[in-house]
Every structure is written in C-alpha cells, then in structure tokens.
Amino acid sequence: MSSAIEALVGKEYQHGFVTDIEADTIPPGLSEDVVRIISKKKNEPAFMLEWRLKAFRRWQQMTEPKWPNVTYEPINYQGVSYYSAPKTAKPLGSLDELDPKIKETYDKLGIPLHEQKLLAGVAVDAVFDSVSVGTTYKEELRKHGVIFCSFGEAVQEHPELIEKYLGSVVPYSDNYFAALNSAVFSDGSFVYIPKGVRCPMELSTYFRINAADTGQFERTLIVADEGAYVSYLEGCTAPKRSTNQLHAAVVEIVALDNASVKYSTVQNWYAGDEEGKGGIYNFVTKRGKAMTNSKISWTQVETGSAITWKYPSVILQGDNSTGEFYSVAVVNNRQQADTGTKMIHIGKNTKSNIVSKGISAGKGQNSYRGQVKVMPKAEGARNYTQCDSMLIGNACGAHTFPYIEAQNNTAIIEHEASTSKIGEDQIFYLKQRGMSAEHAVSMIVSGFCREVFKELPMEFALEAQQLLGISLEGSVG
Amino acid sequence: MLTITNLSASVGDKQILRGINLTVNAGEVHAIMGPNGSGKSTLAQVIAGHPGYEVTGGSIEYEGKDLLELEPEERAHAGVFLAFQYPIEIPGVTNAYFLRTAYNEVRKARGEGEVDPMDFLDVMAEKLKLVEMDESMLHRSVNQGFSGGEKKRNEILQMAVLEPKLAVLDETDSGLDIDALRIVADGVNKLRRPGNATIVVTHYQRLLNHIVPDFVHVLAGGRIIKSGGKELALELEARGYDWLLEHETTAGAAR
Numbered sequence: 001m002s003s004a005i006e007a008l009v010g011k012e013y014q015h016g017f018v019t020d021i022e023a024d025t026i027p028p029g030l031s032e033d034v035v036r037i038i039s040k041k042k043n044e045p046a047f048m049l050e051w052r053l054k055a056f057r058r059w060q061q062m063t064e065p066k067w068p069n070v071t072y073e074p075i076n077y078q079g080v081s082y083y084s085a086p087k088t089a090k091p092l093g094s095l096d097e098l099d100p101k102i103k104e105t106y107d108k109l110g111i112p113l114h115e116q117k118l119l120a121g122v123a124v125d126a127v128f129d130s131v132s133v134g135t136t137y138k139e140e141l142r143k144h145g146v147i148f149c150s151f152g153e154a155v156q157e158h159p160e161l162i163e164k165y166l167g168s169v170v171p172y173s174d175n176y177f178a179a180l181n182s183a184v185f186s187d188g189s190f191v192y193i194p195k196g197v198r199c200p201m202e203l204s205t206y207f208r209i210n211a212a213d214t215g216q217f218e219r220t221l222i223v224a225d226e227g228a229y230v231s232y233l234e235g236c237t238a239p240k241r242s243t244n245q246l247h248a249a250v251v252e253i254v255a256l257d258n259a260s261v262k263y264s265t266v267q268n269w270y271a272g273d274e275e276g277k278g279g280i281y282n283f284v285t286k287r288g289k290a291m292t293n294s295k296i297s298w299t300q301v302e303t304g305s306a307i308t309w310k311y312p313s314v315i316l317q318g319d320n321s322t323g324e325f326y327s328v329a330v331v332n333n334r335q336q337a338d339t340g341t342k343m344i345h346i347g348k349n350t351k352s353n354i355v356s357k358g359i360s361a362g363k364g365q366n367s368y369r370g371q372v373k374v375m376p377k378a379e380g381a382r383n384y385t386q387c388d389s390m391l392i393g394n395a396c397g398a399h400t401f402p403y404i405e406a407q408n409n410t411a412i413i414e415h416e417a418s419t420s421k422i423g424e425d426q427i428f429y430l431k432q433r434g435m436s437a438e439h440a441v442s443m444i445v446s447g448f449c450r451e452v453f454k455e456l457p458m459e460f461a462l463e464a465q466q467l468l469g470i471s472l473e474g475s476v477g
Numbered sequence: 478m479l480t481i482t483n484l485s486a487s488v489g490d491k492q493i494l495r496g497i498n499l500t501v502n503a504g505e506v507h508a509i510m511g512p513n514g515s516g517k518s519t520l521a522q523v524i525a526g527h528p529g530y531e532v533t534g535g536s537i538e539y540e541g542k543d544l545l546e547l548e549p550e551e552r553a554h555a556g557v558f559l560a561f562q563y564p565i566e567i568p569g570v571t572n573a574y575f576l577r578t579a580y581n582e583v584r585k586a587r588g589e590g591e592v593d594p595m596d597f598l599d600v601m602a603e604k605l606k607l608v609e610m611d612e613s614m615l616h617r618s619v620n621q622g623f624s625g626g627e628k629k630r631n632e633i634l635q636m637a638v639l640e641p642k643l644a645v646l647d648e649t650d651s652g653l654d655i656d657a658l659r660i661v662a663d664g665v666n667k668l669r670r671p672g673n674a675t676i677v678v679t680h681y682q683r684l685l686n687h688i689v690p691d692f693v694h695v696l697a698g699g700r701i702i703k704s705g706g707k708e709l710a711l712e713l714e715a716r717g718y719d720w721l722l723e724h725e726t727t728a729g730a731a732r
Binding site for chain 2: 420424425426428429430431432433434435436437439443444446447448449450451
C-alpha cells in the first residue's frame, strides 16, 4: 500500500484526551434498582419510571442480535456503570455557571459554548457523559416557539410532549439495544418545532464520553409539528482508552404533515488502536416516522467506533412522504461497521432515496445492510438505492446486504452497486499533475464521497473534511 | 535540457529498457517510434517517474538536475509533463477543480501565488479554445464518461494549463479520428516555444505530418537502434520496421 494512503487513513485520533473532573458515578451493574436510581436522580414523574421498568423487564427476556457482520468479545453488561455525571454540573442552570473544565473540554473539541463565539446560526446542546451540561441560544429559540433543551429538562417542563411522543417511533421493545437504552438512558436532547415554524438556526448536540468504564445511553427526540422545518446536527467524540466502551443511543424523529427534518451526524467516537484494542461499541437505533407530504433526511459520516451497528430508517407512513439516507462510512485498522438504512413504504406515492459510500482501509470490514419494504397499500412507491464501496489496500473488506421486499406491484425499486479500488495509477496520474500523494488520495476520496458531502450543512461539511483529511472544495465545486 | 545516458529499466523481473541514450535540447521535437513492446511507453513512464518501473542503470539529467532523484510531483513542478496514453478517471472530482489544483500546485512550486476559482475561469477560457473544447467540459468529472478523443484533448488541455518545459506525449494519437488528431496536433503546435521541448511517442507517421519532428528515433528491444531526421519517419511508413530489426539482429549476432 502506498505510504500516502497510510498517512491519510492512519491519522492520529485528535480528540483522545481525558478531562480530569470529579464525577458522580454509580457502581457498575444493572438491575431494577439501578433503573430506579437513574429515574430518581433525574427526578422523573411516575410514567417515566414505569416505562423504564417495562423496558428493563423486556430487555431481560431478549438476546443480543447475532446477525450483524461484526465480531467482538461478549459485552459484560454488569461491568458497566450506567450513570456518570460531572459533580459540578448544573444541568438546569445557565451556561455561565458551567464548570470551567467542561467548558475547556468543549473548547478543545472546537465547540465553544459561549454564544457570542459560536458559529453564527448554530445552537448547541452539550452532553457530557450521562448529562446535558448546557444548551445555547435557548432564549432566542423560545421567541419562535422552538423548544430545544436537554431530555431531562423536557421531562420536567414538557412532560405532556414526552409522554405523547417517547417511544412512538422506536418502542421500548424494538430491539435489544433500544430496550436497554429505554431502561437506563440518562439524558439527550429534545426538540419541538411548532406548527408552521421554520427553525431559524441549525440545532446541534455534541456528545462527549469522558468517564472510564461507563456506558453512554442518550436519547434524542425531535418533533416537527405540521409544516415545520428543522436541520439538526450531531457530533460525538470520546477519549482514547484501552477498554471498549458501550454507546447505545436512540434517536426518534416525528415529522407531522408537511414537515421536514434533516438530521446530520459526524460520528467520530474513538475507534481503537491499530491492533483493535479499545474503542467505542456503537449500537444505535435511529428512526423517523414521516406523515403526509413530509420528509425525513438522514446524512451520516461514520469515521469512528470500533464497532458500528446503525441503521437510520424512515417509516413512510403518510401519503407522498419522502425518506432519504446519505452515508459515508469509513473503516480502518480493525474497525467494523455494519450500517445502512430501512425504508418502509406504507403510504401511497412514497419515495425513498439511498446513497451509501463505504470506504475500507487497513483491516477494516465495512458492510452495507439496507432494507426497502413496500407494503400492500403503498401504491406508486419509488425507491432508488446506490451503494458504492471503495477499497484502500488489500487487507480490508466491503460487503453489501440489500433486502428488498415489494408487496405492491406498482412499486419501482432500483438498486445500483459498485466497488472500486484506489490504484497506484490514479495516484500517479495526480502526482504527475503536481499534487502530493496525500493530496491525491484526498482528492480521490472526496470525489467518491461527493454526493453525500453536498448534503451536509456547511459547518459539518467542514468537520467531515477535516476528519477525512479531505479537500472539500473538490466535492462541492 | 534532457540527457538520458545508458538508461535501463525493468518491470518485475522483465528488463524492458536496455541502455537508452538520448539528448533533447530546448526548442526541439523528438519522435520516438518503434514496434509494439519495444519500450516506448516505458521510456515515457520512467521520465515521469511511475513507481511501477525500476530503473536498473544509467541516468537522466534534466536542466542540470538528477531527474531520477525527484518524486513525480517534483518533476511536474520542474516542468516535466506526461500526456497519458490511457488517461485516468477520477469520479466525483470536477475537471475544473482538478485543473485548478494542478495549476496552483505548479505555481506554488514556482513561488507564484495561487489563483482563485473566478480568475482561473478566465485563464481557462483561452486554453479551452486551443483544444476546441466547450466550457461544459470543466464541470464534468475528470475523464469520466469521456470519449477516447475527449480524453486525449483533455490531456492537451492540461498541458496548455501547466505550460511544461518538457512535454512527453505517449501515443496521444491512438484512438483519434482525423478531426480529433488535427485538433490535438494543432494544440501541441500552438504550445511550442523556443524554450520548450517535446517528445512524441507514436506508432504511426500520420501524427508527424501534423507535429513535425526535428529528430526521429526508432526504439526496438529496449534500445534506440536508429536515429535520423523527419524523413526517417516516412521511410518507416513505407518500409515498416522489419528491415531495421533484421539489420539489428545481424549486427547483434555479429557482436
């Protein structure tokens, strides 16, 4: 393998530092008592505890899924601490009271939590281990009727919305990791956009795992009322540690009639070292429900995690609704990713569009797993899937598992797939035109990802560019 | 400008070049001809620095520098350009971005400032005319979905943008119809300057009707077996290579 490719894909993880902060961490182990402790710490109403306990009891009867194309040592669920919060955090306080160490952490990550320093037009909810430590621009958003706060705060202040929508897209019984999350999730973000409101700025949540031997189980719930629009961004990083850490999140999106939600992720959890030691196990359930004439769009750039298990999906419930999935998944060293989407067509004239770009380097294994399902009443359903894999070097792998099921014969479903390899000849061609080898590889990879990158909001496109060492100009120019 | 001395090169265990000697001065056009498998393209690739070829002996001096010591991109910065026989596709990267990046890399290496996208479009307007290409070409992915003729014209467009001192055209005529051949050759001729030199690698004499060489060299079995003026190309066209090869075999046996 060319040294340029190695230099590019072998870049040091930039966010691997640890913040030294006193934390309120409960001892490892999982039981009904732990679920009760978490609920009590969050001062939750009875319906929440009930829901958590139902989820926990269900989870105990379930088994971990074995079908993903990934292998890992069994997870000891009793060895994980299910709650860790910085002691000084004042989740409901103002940003001015935030612990300077936490502020510094986010500064180091390039996410300053001072509103005046923020990128114009982006509001941030910062989640540190198990709790949200601050949300910016809350007042500004409130003027428009937009609710953007931590999940814990939403449970206190808007319990009626939580009770109505929590679990309405991903029920607690949905799958093993969703059930676990439902039982023990500690915080996350909540968004509500009222009828007819176009959210005046991008909303984003930045997740940071800091404490060792803890799991992070956050939950995000986004509700776009009729005719509303919001663009939401999610970023994640974690310290370098030699042990694996579990991250099992749930994201639910509700897009009511004529609403539109765009959800973008740049996932950069620690991926483990070259030998595959350490790194985050990322088992995430993300799903949206699209009502009449509404649209839900997922864009993800997955570069981190030792294991990625993630299928952002759309249930196309209402007539004329649209679901989109744009994904770049990069695996290097011994990373394994099994990721893709599910598009469930229920309403008439529903449309879905899937563009998946998998890049495999080192000894990484990258699997695309996608389901397109057209239900009997989904007259005129339309799907287009494009699934491209790029291989860098000879020791990696790319796999594709498409599941297509049409129960209505008016459905039109297209699937295109390709596999390519960055070759010496491509690199030589660009070098002969004066570019360094590293620049050449960036250009080739950025061209490959172009269709996905152009879907990212500008702020995130820049982060994605940094992450892949990619020159973005070429992909948007 | 370029002095190649006793150059040998191989791919894997296969020896392809076996002692090439060639001197190219500024202002000259040299044609390299020869049968299939004689090492013509290998010579072009070795001058440009393709990592798949191993230089096993000899030297290449370019403007007083040891060319073999330089990375391919350093050779490009120093003004060496190779028009590829098989131009490579780069999906998703626009021709405009690719050309501007190449242009700026070479400018940077010369200590000149980078040119922004708007100014670059002005630069391009004139270059496009040279190869009779439409501006729409700039917005397509590099060589992707290009016809054979478009790919070759795109190579000459790159040459026009980079303004090399030494251009090596590797079978730029192959796969071209008469019109495309004329456009490509006209482009190359318009780019000729007293301070530049061109090496044209070709199978056929027809390109040399358009790009008239000062010297013609016949490469066979990894060596230059005959050199002459432009009339040598005509003689080859009329008689083929066999008479030269037979002569070479006998000479080789006698040695």
